[in-house]
Every structure is written in C-alpha cells, then in structure tokens.
Amino acid sequence: MLNFSGLNPIYTMRKMIILLAVFSFMSCKKEVTSPETTVSEPEKAVVADQPKPIKVYEKDGIKVASYDFNAFEPFLKKDNDTTYVVNFWATWCVPCVEELPHFEKLNTTYKDQKVKVLLVSLDMPQKVESNLLPFVKKKSMQSEVIYLNDPDANAWISKVDTAWSGAIPATVIYKGGQRKFYEQQFTYEALEKELKSVMK
Amino acid sequence: MKAIKFLALTLVVGAISAFTMIKPAAGYKVGDVATDFSLKNVDNKKVSLADFKAAKGFIVVFTCNHCPYAQAYEDRIIALDKKYKKLGYPVIAINPNNPAKQKDDSFELMQVRAKEKNFTFPYLLDEGQKVYPQYGATKTPHVYILQKTKVGNVVKYIGAIDDNYSDAAAVKEKYAENALDALLKNKEVAVKETKAIGCSIKT
The missing domain is CATH 1.20.5 (Single alpha-helices involved in coiled-coils or other helix-helix interfaces)
Structure with missing residues (x-):
C-alpha cells in the first residue's frame, strides 16, 4: 500500500x-x-487660559465663538486630568445631528467626573447665523459649542488625527497624552464605553 | 476529524470577515490601477470608463445631491469638465450614497439635479454601493484622478478639488487642476493626496 x-x-x-x-x-x-492613535510627541507647554476666538457670533442670547485652526488647536492639547470629548459636526450633517443627544447625555452624566464635551461645528460661514445659532437655541444645547472656520481643511485635518479622511461625524477623546480618534457615528453605549477606556 | 473541519471552517469565516472589514477602509492608493465599472447614468444608459476610447484619463468625483460641500463644489466640477474634457480628462461623477438612507440622493432626484445644473458629464448611481469601497471613498466630494496607461487606469491623485470649499474666489491651491496640468505635461504630480471635510457616505 x-x-x-x-x-x-x-x-x-x-x-x-x-x-x-x-x-x-x-x-x-x-x-x-488602526483606530487607535497615541500622541507620541511630548505636549508643548499649554497656555492655561482659554484659546482666543477670532470672532464671537451672538444672536437671541446664544453666543458661539469662532476659531481658525491655529486658535482652535489648544482645545485638542489640554494637558490636565480632565477627559475631553471633542466632536466635529455640522447642522446639515444628518448622522451628526442624530448622535448629538448622546454627547449631550454624556456631558450631563459625567459632569462631576472631570469630563468635558466640546462640540465643534463645521458649518459654512454663511450658515452660522441662519442655521447654527438657531439650532443651538432650539435644542437648548448644554455642551460647549464652538465654530471652526478654516476652509483650508487639507492643512489641518491631519493635525486633528492622521487617520481622519475628513468625513464627519468625527470624534477625538483624550486625557493628557492618552488619545483616541473615531471617524464614525456613535450610539450612547459605544460612546460611553470609549469615554471610559480613555478616562481610566 | 469533524472537530478539525469545524475549526477550519471557523477560521475560514473569520479570515474572510476580517478581510472584508478591512477592505472598504483601505481602497486605492496613488499608483494603484483602478478597476472599471458599469453604472447607470442619469440618462438611463450604462457608463464604463472603457467607453471613453479617446480619453487620456478621468476625473472620477464621488459626489451627491444633498451634501452642502458637494453642492458648494458643483459649479467647480462643471468647470473642471469643461476645461479638461477637451484635453482628454472628462469628469465622471458617481453618487455613492444609498438612496434608501438619503432620499435626496435618489436616482430620480439625481436626474433632476443634473438637468437643473446642466451637468456636462455622466452622473452615475453606485447601485448596490459596490464601486466606492473599491476606490476607498469616504465622503462627498472625493476626487480620484486616473491616467490611462498600458496597464490600466492608474490613480494619480486622491482628495480635494481645491483648498477652499466655502469661497471659490479665495482659492489659493487648485489641487485637482495642478495634478491634471502635470499629467498633461507628462510630469510627476507634486501634491498627490489632500484631505477635505465632506459628508460621510450613507450606507
């Protein structure tokens, strides 16, 4: 055989x-x-005070500060024991608007646990007064809303995260040098899980 | 033996699902050969890259009706086609969105938009959403410039049309035009990839 x-x-x-x-x-x-990136270079000395807006929009009691990317960048580099949840959105972006309540809920739920939610609008400049401010008022938004007005997006998208293609919604969660980036829409459960993974 | 078969099957399934999860995110890199497609145009006829016998290449633009960024670029996409079609690089616009998820991007409304704006180029629906993942498009608008070569349509540029979505008059860098001008002069494209804010593709 x-x-x-x-x-x-x-x-x-x-x-x-x-x-x-x-x-x-x-x-x-x-x-x-792939989805996780850690900041390798040491944080630069961060100025303790708030980044300075280049303009403040105001209407019906709603104030939204506007920044170009240079003025905005310190929001991504705060080096303290607070966990920052920075969400890029726009009023016209349907999946962004759908997930906004989750960020609002996170902001309320974790208010006393050194968590800060920052909602960065990428609306068009001509739509800030007509769409963004009324939207913030109508939804009684509690998290801080700021406006990033810097049309040369190619110059700054990679500075937010090299993995970001530029599609929104997109979110950065960071605490000191611990940082994660997400180009996706969140459910509340998924968002909370990611927050906890960075907070710990 | 049964256990081994089961294990092998699990691994096969695991391997396949792992690969399919990675692939859409990857897409084409500059230098890759883009595969052709056959998609329905707003005039109900199928369009393939192979139909354009005389073309030297293509400006493939993933765009759509509903996205404000795409709308902001509509006139500039028309201008690109008018300028470069006669030089051998026509625009091929593809709507990658699932109309069931984004009603404004239905085939019927694509027909309406193409007529309203007098599109001079094909405006195709990625029916079944098979084409955009091959390219690796993640948003609208998202541009791929291809050059026809002996080995196929080679990707030469991926990214934005220019550096200012909100104000065409304030544009400093015309990324797509610079890439096309270089290709027409048989020169290396200097800026091969750029990023832009856009609307995520609706699946």
Whole structure:
C-alpha cells in the first residue's frame, strides 16, 4: 500500500489551518491597531487660559465663538486630568445631528467626573447665523459649542488625527497624552464605553 | 476529524470577515490601477470608463445631491469638465450614497439635479454601493484622478478639488487642476493626496 503523506487529508487540513490561523491573526492585528492613535510627541507647554476666538457670533442670547485652526488647536492639547470629548459636526450633517443627544447625555452624566464635551461645528460661514445659532437655541444645547472656520481643511485635518479622511461625524477623546480618534457615528453605549477606556 | 473541519471552517469565516472589514477602509492608493465599472447614468444608459476610447484619463468625483460641500463644489466640477474634457480628462461623477438612507440622493432626484445644473458629464448611481469601497471613498466630494496607461487606469491623485470649499474666489491651491496640468505635461504630480471635510457616505 502506498502512502503519500502529502495527500493525506488530515495533513493537508492541518497545513490549511496553520495558514488560515496566520492569515486571520495578521488581519485581526491590522484591525485593532488602526483606530487607535497615541500622541507620541511630548505636549508643548499649554497656555492655561482659554484659546482666543477670532470672532464671537451672538444672536437671541446664544453666543458661539469662532476659531481658525491655529486658535482652535489648544482645545485638542489640554494637558490636565480632565477627559475631553471633542466632536466635529455640522447642522446639515444628518448622522451628526442624530448622535448629538448622546454627547449631550454624556456631558450631563459625567459632569462631576472631570469630563468635558466640546462640540465643534463645521458649518459654512454663511450658515452660522441662519442655521447654527438657531439650532443651538432650539435644542437648548448644554455642551460647549464652538465654530471652526478654516476652509483650508487639507492643512489641518491631519493635525486633528492622521487617520481622519475628513468625513464627519468625527470624534477625538483624550486625557493628557492618552488619545483616541473615531471617524464614525456613535450610539450612547459605544460612546460611553470609549469615554471610559480613555478616562481610566 | 469533524472537530478539525469545524475549526477550519471557523477560521475560514473569520479570515474572510476580517478581510472584508478591512477592505472598504483601505481602497486605492496613488499608483494603484483602478478597476472599471458599469453604472447607470442619469440618462438611463450604462457608463464604463472603457467607453471613453479617446480619453487620456478621468476625473472620477464621488459626489451627491444633498451634501452642502458637494453642492458648494458643483459649479467647480462643471468647470473642471469643461476645461479638461477637451484635453482628454472628462469628469465622471458617481453618487455613492444609498438612496434608501438619503432620499435626496435618489436616482430620480439625481436626474433632476443634473438637468437643473446642466451637468456636462455622466452622473452615475453606485447601485448596490459596490464601486466606492473599491476606490476607498469616504465622503462627498472625493476626487480620484486616473491616467490611462498600458496597464490600466492608474490613480494619480486622491482628495480635494481645491483648498477652499466655502469661497471659490479665495482659492489659493487648485489641487485637482495642478495634478491634471502635470499629467498633461507628462510630469510627476507634486501634491498627490489632500484631505477635505465632506459628508460621510450613507450606507
């Protein structure tokens, strides 16, 4: 009786399993590392006071400060024991508007636990007074809303996170040097889970 | 033996799902060859890149009706087509959104928009949303400039049309035009990738 071990189904199956195990390991690894980025360079000395807006819009008791990216950047680099949840949105962006209540809820729920939610609007300049301010008023928004007006987005998108393609909604959660970036829409549960992973 | 078969199957499924999860996010890089497609145009005819025998390349723009950023760029997309079609680089616009999720981006409303704005280029619906993940488009508008070569349509530029969505008059860098001008002169594209804010693709 001839025995071709190479053709033995169990041997081939074993080989296949090893191969597949290697493959799935490789692909899984790729998957888990991609959404998370850590700031490698040491934080620059951050000025203690609030970043200075280049303009403040005001209407019907609603005030929204406007920044270009340079003026805004310190909001992404505060180095203290507070966890910052920075969400990029716009009134015209349907998935953004859908997830806003979750950020509001997070802001209220974690108010006393050193968590700060910052909602960064990317509305068009000509829509700030007609859309953004009335929206903030109508929704009685409690989290801080600011306006980022810097049309040269290619110059700053990667400074928020190199993984960001520019699609919104997008969110950064950070505490000191611990930082995570998400180009996605959140449910409250998912958002809270991510907050906790950075807070700890 | 049964256990081994089961294990192998689990691994196969695992491996496949892991790969399919990664792929849409990856998409084309500059230098990759873009595959052709056959998508329905607003005139109800199918359009493929292969139909454009005389073209030197393509300006593939993922865009849509509803997105304010896409709207802000409509006139500039028309201008690109008018300028570069006769030089061999026509615009091919593709709506990547799922109309079931974004009613303003239905095929019927695409037809309306194309007529209203007198689009001079095909405006295709990515029916079944199979094409945009291959490209790796994540938002509208999202531009891919392809150059026709012997090996296929090679991706030469990915990103924004220019550096100012809100004010065409204030534009300093015309990224897409710079890339096209370089290709027409057989020169290397200097800025191969840029980023822009856009509306996420609705799935």
